[in-house]
Amino acid sequence: xxxxxxxxxxxxSTMVIVALAMGGAAATGVHAIVxxxxxxxxxxxxxxxxxxxxxxxxxxxxxxxEIFPDEQTCLNxxxxxxxxxxxxxxxxxxxxxxxxxxxxxxERQQVAGEAWDCASCHGEGSRPDLMTVERxxxxxxxxxxxxxxxxxxxxxxxCAACHTVLPEARGLTEEVIAAFPQPASHLEPDFxxxxxxxxxxxGNSCAFCHSQESCxxxxxxxxxxxxxxxxxxxxxxxxxxxxxxxxxSEPATHLDSGWNELHGQLAIEEVSSCANCHTExxxxxxxxxxxxxxxxxxPSLAEDDPRGVRVAVLAVHRSGFSGQHGAAAAAAAAxxxxxxxxxxxxxxxxxPGGGFHPVNFLQMHGPESYGRESDCTSCxxxxxxxxxxxxxxxxxxxxxxxxxxxxxxxGWLLGHGNAARQGxxxxxxxxxxxxxxxxxxxxxxxxxxxxxxxxxxxxxxAKNVSSCNLxxxxxx
Amino acid sequence: xxxxxxACAIVAAWTAGPNGLAGQSVRITGVTHAQYVDxxxxxxxxxxxxxxxxxxxxxxxxxxxxxxCLTGEDYCLLSGAGESVYxxxxxxxxxxxAWGLGRGVRFFxxxxxxxxxSQETGLWPKGNDAFDALVAYLELDxxxxxxxxxxxxxxxxxxxxxxxxxxxxxxxxxxxxxxxxGGWSLARGLDEPRTSASLSAIEPFAPxxxxxxxxxSGTYRPSLATSVSALYQREIRTDRRDLYTDRVAMxxxxxxWGMSLTGSLEADLAGRQVNEAKLTGRFVGPGRLDTQLFAxxxxxxxxxxxxxxxxxxxxxxxxxxxxxxxxxxxxxVAGADLSRRSYxxxxxxxxxxxxxSDGWRAGLSLSGLLSDIWKADGxxxxxxxxxxxxxxxxxxxxxxxxxxxxxxxxLQAFQRIFEFRVDEGTVFGLGVDGGMKAxxxxxxxxxxxxxxxxxxxxxxxxxxxxxxxxxxxEWTLGPEPGMEGRQ
Numbered sequence: 001x002x003x004x005x006x007x008x009x010x011x012x013s014t015m016v017i018v019a020l021a022m023g024g025a026a027a028t029g030v031h032a033i034v035x036x037x038x039x040x041x042x043x044x045x046x047x048x049x050x051x052x053x054x055x056x057x058x059x060x061x062x063x064x065x066e067i068f069p070d071e072q073t074c075l076n077x078x079x080x081x082x083x084x085x086x087x088x089x090x091x092x093x094x095x096x097x098x099x100x101x102x103x104x105x106x107e108r109q110q111v112a113g114e115a116w117d118c119a120s121c122h123g124e125g126s127r128p129d130l131m132t133v134e135r136x137x138x139x140x141x142x143x144x145x146x147x148x149x150x151x152x153x154x155x156x157x158x159c160a161a162c163h164t165v166l167p168e169a170r171g172l173t174e175e176v177i178a179a180f181p182q183p184a185s186h187l188e189p190d191f192x193x194x195x196x197x198x199x200x201x202x203g204n205s206c207a208f209c210h211s212q213e214s215c216x217x218x219x220x221x222x223x224x225x226x227x228x229x230x231x232x233x234x235x236x237x238x239x240x241x242x243x244x245x246x247x248x249s250e251p252a253t254h255l256d257s258g259w260n261e262l263h264g265q266l267a268i269e270e271v272s273s274c275a276n277c278h279t280e281x282x283x284x285x286x287x288x289x290x291x292x293x294x295x296x297x298x299p300s301l302a303e304d305d306p307r308g309v310r311v312a313v314l315a316v317h318r319s320g321f322s323g324q325h326g327a328a329a330a331a332a333a334a335x336x337x338x339x340x341x342x343x344x345x346x347x348x349x350x351x352p353g354g355g356f357h358p359v360n361f362l363q364m365h366g367p368e369s370y371g372r373e374s375d376c377t378s379c380x381x382x383x384x385x386x387x388x389x390x391x392x393x394x395x396x397x398x399x400x401x402x403x404x405x406x407x408x409x410x411g412w413l414l415g416h417g418n419a420a421r422q423g424x425x426x427x428x429x430x431x432x433x434x435x436x437x438x439x440x441x442x443x444x445x446x447x448x449x450x451x452x453x454x455x456x457x458x459x460x461x462a463k464n465v466s467s468c469n470l471x472x473x474x475x476x
Numbered sequence: 477x478x479x480x481x482x483a484c485a486i487v488a489a490w491t492a493g494p495n496g497l498a499g500q501s502v503r504i505t506g507v508t509h510a511q512y513v514d515x516x517x518x519x520x521x522x523x524x525x526x527x528x529x530x531x532x533x534x535x536x537x538x539x540x541x542x543x544x545c546l547t548g549e550d551y552c553l554l555s556g557a558g559e560s561v562y563x564x565x566x567x568x569x570x571x572x573x574a575w576g577l578g579r580g581v582r583f584f585x586x587x588x589x590x591x592x593x594s595q596e597t598g599l600w601p602k603g604n605d606a607f608d609a610l611v612a613y614l615e616l617d618x619x620x621x622x623x624x625x626x627x628x629x630x631x632x633x634x635x636x637x638x639x640x641x642x643x644x645x646x647x648x649x650x651x652x653x654x655x656x657x658g659g660w661s662l663a664r665g666l667d668e669p670r671t672s673a674s675l676s677a678i679e680p681f682a683p684x685x686x687x688x689x690x691x692x693s694g695t696y697r698p699s700l701a702t703s704v705s706a707l708y709q710r711e712i713r714t715d716r717r718d719l720y721t722d723r724v725a726m727x728x729x730x731x732x733w734g735m736s737l738t739g740s741l742e743a744d745l746a747g748r749q750v751n752e753a754k755l756t757g758r759f760v761g762p763g764r765l766d767t768q769l770f771a772x773x774x775x776x777x778x779x780x781x782x783x784x785x786x787x788x789x790x791x792x793x794x795x796x797x798x799x800x801x802x803x804x805x806x807x808x809v810a811g812a813d814l815s816r817r818s819y820x821x822x823x824x825x826x827x828x829x830x831x832x833s834d835g836w837r838a839g840l841s842l843s844g845l846l847s848d849i850w851k852a853d854g855x856x857x858x859x860x861x862x863x864x865x866x867x868x869x870x871x872x873x874x875x876x877x878x879x880x881x882x883x884x885x886x887l888q889a890f891q892r893i894f895e896f897r898v899d900e901g902t903v904f905g906l907g908v909d910g911g912m913k914a915x916x917x918x919x920x921x922x923x924x925x926x927x928x929x930x931x932x933x934x935x936x937x938x939x940x941x942x943x944x945x946x947x948x949x950e951w952t953l954g955p956e957p958g959m960e961g962r963q
Contacts, residue, residue: 284876311806328729328738331704331727360927366863367863384665387678422831436787450786455788460785460786
């Protein structure tokens with residue numbers, strides 16, 4: 001009994017053709033999937049199934065769930081009464097780097113005006129009266145398809161030597177493995193950035209050329225990556241990659257203007273992602289000392305281990321950031337707590353003991369304080385910190401204003417107004433209020449008016465009349 | 477010492493509490509810091525007017541130093557370097573974090589002890605103040621709200637304020653936080669009330685009332701790319717007679733398309749003045765050129781209890797450019813920056829001639845990896861202003877050592893023009909710094925530097941030659957509450 005293009009009888013076979021595509025594989029043509037067991041005894045069902053597509057409808061439709069019959073189909077007969085009960089589980093996929101799509105081939109045959117014939121590949125058995133099914137022969141493919149490789153990498157031309165996962169391809173030597181051609185995808189500009197995603201989505205594909213050593217050459221965290229763990233170990237690959245230095249490309253995100261400030265937050269949220277390229281030593285270039293907590297979750301390697309990006313950004317924040325971080329900290333823009341504990345604020349903002357300033361800052365802080373590069377008073381009390389030190393070191397007066405500190409200008413006392421209005425904070429870092437009141441108070445002094453043209457005395461007295469009374473002694 | 481005893485009592489009660497509570501623990505971190513500085517304070521001296529050269533108010537001593545002679549007086553005054561004295565302050569910071577007594581309950585304190593072996597009292601600020609409780613609060617954090625009571629701090633666009641009181645933080649949705657706080661205010665940078673002896677000892681007109689602080693702030697961060705905050709804060713005498721401060725601050729950051737824009741504003745509501753407004757744009761262009769442009773308006777702020785605000789201080793407007801380039805692998809980073817500030821009109825004339833009404837800053841920097849473990853940094857800065865100026869260069873090479881160790885060597889040379897003084901010369905410095913792990917949870921670091929002041933002929937004698945050294949030991953006791961991964 002024959003039907004359209006499908007032999008009516010099928011030969012008992014030790015190999016079952018499992019559709020070369022399961023579900024999406026059939027639609028996308030991603031994998032060839034071959035399984036050698038369990039076997040379905042086609043020949044014992046001779047005459048029962050007139051059409052191949054009766055059981056394998058998915059081959060024509062591309063619906064993965066229909067490529068194999070379900071167990072219920074078997075139970076229609078094998079119910080334990082009519083026929084012996086059986087257990088049927090559809091074959092599982094076996095990875096291969098061969099790709100075949102029934103749909104594509106069917107369409108091509110239709111375009112060529114040819115009938116789709118299962119037996120042309122699977123039914124050339126010696127007993128056409130039986131339901132004989134054979135595994136498609138590679139030679140059949142090669143009648144149309146030239147081998148893509150310019151020459152076979154091995155002399156034996158044994159298909160299985162290459163078209164199986166690498167650990168099973170024992171016939172491949174280290175030299176052959178080292179000479180594997182790179183697929184076109186590997187030459188894409190963003191391949192290094194995207195290969196992790198591809199490895200997760202198409203992990204089986206990687207296994208034909210790669211072992212764990214391929215990945216751990218760069219990924220110090222390889223043991224923690226499922227896609228890497230899914231690969232086998234292979235001494236040949238280990239030997240091949242041992243002489244190759246790790247290579248890391250810089251993700252586009254790292255070039256963003258806010259990256260330095262933001263990376264700490266992202267490290268907390270997904271430090272495992274950092275660990276793909278970075279080790280603890282990557283961060284130690286900048287994070288000396290105890291360092292942020294997330295740093296301690298990165299792989300820690302021996303000093304001579306070449307893996308891990310050596311970060312050469314010598315400062316996370318721009319120079320001068322320490323004096324300008326107020327806005328970012330106030331707006332919580334980059335979540336300072338990613339790297340800094342809440343203690344960090346009090347370490348610096350409560351006076352000495354921090355390390356906020358460079359070691360020789362004391363000698364050079366004059367210009368910076370005049371230019372107000374940072375808000376000194378946020379940490380230092382002008383009176384207790386600045387003035388007491390200036391007086392102790394002889395810079396500030398101890399009551400006697402006749403000392404020769406302002407020695408560059410002979411008429412300093414008479415003409416200091418401009419300097420005072422431009423840098424009054426610096427004046428207050430040495431002088432007490434009473435020093436100025438010796439001349440500028442309205443009562444008991446020279447009554448030299450210090451107020452400028454925009455001075456609003458009424459408003460100021462409404463806010464704090466006590467300060468007015470210091471000079472004007474109103475009511476006293 | 478009252479705060480110290482209170483903090484100790486709370487920690488003791490905590491540790492003596494029921495041990496069966498899961499997750500209950502105390503973590504103590506400490507920083508022991510010792511510093512040595514020797515210097516020569518400026519001392520006033522006099523010489524007979526007859527021994528000076530020149531005429532007028534400013535003359536020269538036989539050694540070339542500038543002296544100040546008042547008409548009719550037999551002696552002229554000069555200031556020069558006095559005897560070398562040293563300061564040796566010792567600081568001991570201890571942070572205590574205790575948690576686990578109820579969900580979200582935590583006690584945190586940061587205490588500072590001081591001792592001073594300085595040769596002269598007062599040579600190091602607060603060197604004689606034996607103890608400060610910088611922070612000591614009890615906290616209840618339940619995710620969407622947080623309550624704190626005790627001595628705490630507020631970090632905001634106004635900078636850093638601490639106070640004794642309570643704060644309530646409410647987070648209704650992710651990225652949005654509103655906080656209200658109030659209590660007794662503390663003098664900024666002092667950790668003590670404005671009525672403390674520390675302040676009155678140096679300022680005769682220090683406030684006689686401690687004052688209260690009240691404030692409310694809001695922060696909204698819908699994403700990592702955008703965040704804004706606003707704060708209103710008022711400090712007032714407890715008798716409500718006078719204000720000490722009345723201020724607002726607003727800050728914001730927007731990041732888009734590889735660029736960022738940061739804006740900040742501080743304003744004094746009492747004086748109706750903007751104290752600081754700054755807008756900064758930053759972008760990374762082709763070739764990894766990181767460029768930052770900023771414009772800034774600044775006018776000093778003084779608390780209302782002082783008379784300084786009545787002296788009509790003027791502000792300045794500043795603009796600048798900072799740029800940084802790094803090589804593809806980041807092994808070389810080069811930077812340059814330039815800014816100029818221009819002061820407002822002071823509405824005053826000066827009898828000794830006009831002073832600069834502008835200021836410049838320029839800098840060049842170069843950093844590079846010499847190898848996997850050696851790095852080098854070099855920098856030159858020029859700062860020219862109306863009150864002070866400097867020209868400074870420094871080079872530092874440093875290397876990483878096993879076990880998180882580090883070692884660095886530095887060379888410096890700088891000139892500083894003192895404020896309104898005739899004073900020239902170059903200071904040369906040589907320094908070494910290093911750090912190493914001290915035990916499994918400790919870190920020891922130190923610095924040493926020697927400076928030699930090559931005094932110019934016109935110098936009146938100030939001598940910045942000095943030795944500086946510091947030693948810092950950071951240590952931790954107690955468990956880490958799930959933050960350090962492997963521990």
